[in-house]
Amino acid sequence: MRVKKVQLTNFRNHTDSSLEFTGGINFITGANAQGKTSILEALSYVCLTKSFLQQSDTTVPRFGAAQFAVDAQMETDKNVVNRVKVAYDAQAGKSYFLDSNEVKKSADVIGMFPIVVLSPGDFALTGGAPSERRKFADIVLSQVWRSYLEELTEYRRALKQRNRILLDGKLNGPLDADMLAAWTDALVAHGTKVMSRRRRFVDEFQDTFAASYASLVEAGETPALRYEPSFAVDADVAECFRKSLRELARAERARGATLAGPHRDDIDFMLNGMPIREFASQGQHKTFLVALKIAEFHYIKAMLGETPAMLLDDVLTELDYTRASRVIRTVAGLGQTFVTATDMMNFDEKMVGMRDAKFHFVREGSVVYENA
Ligand SMILES: Nc1ncnc2c1ncn2[C@@H]1O[C@H](COP(=O)(O)OP(=O)(O)O)[C@@H](O)[C@H]1O
Numbered sequence: 020m021r022v023k024k025v026q027l028t029n030f031r032n033h034t035d036s037s038l039e040f041t042g043g044i045n046f047i048t049g050a051n052a053q054g055k056t057s058i059l060e061a062l063s064y065v066c067l068t069k070s071f072l073q074q075s076d077t078t079v080p081r082f083g084a085a086q087f088a089v090d091a092q093m094e095t096d097k098n099v100v101n102r103v104k105v106a107y108d109a110q111a112g113k114s115y116f117l118d119s120n121e122v123k124k125s126a127d128v129i130g131m132f133p134i135v136v137l138s139p140g141d142f143a144l145t146g147g148a149p150s151e152r153r154k155f156a157d158i159v160l161s162q163v164w165r166s167y168l169e170e171l172t173e174y175r176r177a178l179k180q181r182n183r184i185l186l187d188g189k190l191n192g193p194l195d196a197d198m199l200a201a202w203t204d205a206l207v208a209h210g211t212k213v214m215s216r217r218r219r220f221v222d223e224f225q226d227t228f229a230a231s232y233a234s235l236v237e238a239g240e241t242p243a244l245r246y247e248p249s250f251a252v253d254a255d256v257a258e259c260f261r262k263s264l265r266e267l268a269r270a271e272r273a274r275g276a277t278l279a280g281p282h283r284d285d286i287d288f289m290l291n292g293m294p295i296r297e298f299a300s301q302g303q304h305k306t307f308l309v310a311l312k313i314a315e316f317h318y319i320k321a322m323l324g325e326t327p328a329m330l331l332d333d334v335l336t337e338l339d340y341t342r343a344s345r346v347i348r349t350v351a352g353l354g355q356t357f358v359t360a361t362d363m364m365n366f367d368e369k370m371v372g373m374r375d376a377k378f379h380f381v382r383e384g385s386v387v388y389e390n391a
């Protein structure tokens with residue numbers, strides 16, 4: 020898939036910006052705080068229905084405005100052209116339109132226009148909390164399996180209800196045991212499905228990931244991923260889940276919260292058999308992350324049969340020149356690519372190679388073209 024053009028209306032500091040993209044590599048350049056990341060964020064709205072930054076829709080309308088809109092034209096690998104529009108209104112909320120038809124469920128559209136995003140926030144993926152790695156798996160799986168997002172949504176609903184009952188029991192007593200049992204059933208039913216998908220994902224993803232990693236480093240480093248559920252699991256996951264909740268019943272009542280389940284999963288990132296979080300160098304962290312993203316690209320492409328676009332936000336600033344040019348060369352060879360950067364000097368012939376490249380210069384929420 021590729022994004023052919025996009026228009027941002029009252030989107031962050033963009034009043035009305037229109038961009039036409041090449042199917043090759045798009046460099047979005049400009050000084051700090053001019054509106055580069057906002058353009059990638061707008062692409063995330065049309066492709067994933069929401070921001071890749073963990074920020075609420077309410078922060079997006081341009082200061083003083085109550086609405087924003089992103090209007091894009093996309094072309095799939097099979098050359099089907101779609102028009103996608105995301106409109107937000109402070110009162111009415113967010114609406115998503117595909118060729119003028121409103122799409123009510125985000126699961127209906129996520130995966131049609133797949134993207135892989137690498138932004139500074141992702142550097143928490145290898146070193147940060149387990150929630151970062153769960154989010155990584157969830158974003159990939161939601162794009163690949165429509166049912167995954169539905170199961171995850173149902174799981175979160177059950178979790179919220181169950182936590183509410185536990186907390187209510189703790190604060191106000193007595194615990195509503197019937198309601199708790201009902202939500203425990205829902206929690207286990209949906210949670211088991213979420214877990215089996217995540218386990219399969221980690222298994223299937225391994226080889227692609229190892230190959231991506233090997234393409235970025237000299238030989239001698241063996242990376243691995245390991246799925247770490249919050250409780251010991253054998254063949255019958257649902258029964259193990261129930262057993263774990265039974266064992267934790269007293270602690271859950273004391274804490275007023277659900278203490279086992281996929282909301283507490285982790286995925287261990289290993290290098291040469293050691294957890295990367297504790298032992299890897301900064302450079303290894305970064306290479307690991309880029310390899311994850313390249314593997315994500317290949318995984319999504321293989322599963323969906325649709326080529327994702329790559330969105331790289333400020334990656335050049337995070338990497339030294341040698342690493343950055345290797346990353347750009349590798350990534351730009353995959354499909355349509357968007358790269359933001361502050362420094363024009365960072366780009367040269369070697370980095371871009373023979374790829375079809377286009378420069379979009381951003382200044383104070385407007386896009387300027389040299390030859391315009
Ligand atoms: N809702 C908003 N309305 C107006 N400006 C905003 C809004 N949200 C963020 N900004 C501002 O928009 C500017 C551009 O942000 P960003 O796209 O992140 O810049 P860049 O990536 O070029 O550094 C920043 O100055 C930011 O503070």
Ligand SMILES: [Mg+2]
Nearest residue numbers: 055056333359
């Ligand atoms: Mg930025």
